[in-house]
Amino acid sequence: MSNTEEIEHLQCLIIGSGPAGYTAAIYAARADLHPVIYTGIVPGGQLTQTTDVDNFPGYPQGITGPVMMEDLKAQAERFGTQVRFGYATEVDFSTDGGIHKIQIDGSKWVTADTVIIATGATAKWLGLPSEEKYNGFGVSACAVCDGFFFKGQDVAIVGAGDTAAEEATYLAKLCRKVYMLVRRDEFRASKAMVHRVQNTANIEVLYNTETEEILGDERGVNAVRVKNNKTLQESVLDVTGFFVAIGHKPNTELFQNSLDMDETGYLLTKPDSTATNIQGVFACGDVQDHVYRQAITAAGTGCMAALEAERYLAGRDD
Ligand code: NDP
Secondary structure, eight states: OOSSSOOEEEEEEEEOOSHHHHHHHHHHHHTTOOOEEEOOSSTTGGGGGOSEEOOSTTOTTOEEHHHHHHHHHHHHHHTTOEEEOOOEEEEEOOSSSOOEEEEETTTEEEEEEEEEEOOOEEEOOOOOHHHHHTBTTTEESOHHHHGGGGTTSEEEEEOOSHHHHHHHHHHHHHSSEEEEEOSSSSOOSOHHHHHHHHTOTTEEEETTEEEEEEEEETTEEEEEEEEETTTOOEEEEOOSEEEEOSOEEESOGGGTTTSOBOTTSOBOOOTTSOBOSSTTEEEOGGGGOSSOOOHHHHHHHHHHHHHHHHHHHHHHHO
């Protein structure tokens, strides 16, 4: 950091612009913390990559993910939040309750009394061109968000962990038939979850099965071509929905040397709190939640983070 450049100082810096970041901004702005949000590479976060959001309270007719994020942005700006396109590239957190330093876009540094991390998580995908082509048109990485659109239809879900098992049983309640595509000859999920899957009549587990291609037309997905990796036999499953549940990756590389995280990279927060191991640094949304991962829970923890930042500053000034 150069000594000659003038460094902007903020009371509250928010990194990430999904429902957690914007909700934190709304609360922080209303508490006169003059928050600045750096949006990250995907302004609006994961919801801008989905279509309809039908489960966020307050939208009786549903809303599209991108419109909802524009609404949240406008609401945060209404109270004076500065929303800036840019992403944090380096952090130098104070370990003694002092000022935190954050580098933006690899060049400019800002300092902040409080930092709210809302960088989210990224769903893992298979990496097939057809998966990208039909994303939002029958392909989804969130059964709880999108399962409803496939009521009474046949769907497939890929994955064999707890998420896939949980989402398969969720889908089984809505859909006529659920094919579960497991690449090995066994699950990774816990025994209890596997029992639930095996005891659900309309889930058919296809072991040693890999996805070759998702098929469809202008109306969206209508089938999936799969291959048994033992027999090499290919088959086509007639499904209108294809769910990918092979894990998420929290966006936390930046904090690897400064914040406590679990073995898969999710930030650890104190119980019933968004406080991290560093004073004045809070984490909210999917970056610290591998269990619920919903827009509404992200928004809830965003609210908590702003309230805790405000209380931290008030306590420091006493
Ligand atoms: P996991 O990493 O546990 O599982 C990912 C699954 O996806 C594995 O079965 C893996 O297969 C499969 N997979 C990965 N890549 C591919 C691929 N390219 N093609 C096909 N299959 C693939 O992720 P989860 O999201 O399921 O769980 C994350 C964490 O959250 C876990 O610790 C889990 O226990 C926890 N969790 C707990 C819940 C609960 O307690 N209610 C609910 C949900 C999650 P393979 O096994 O062959 O590697």
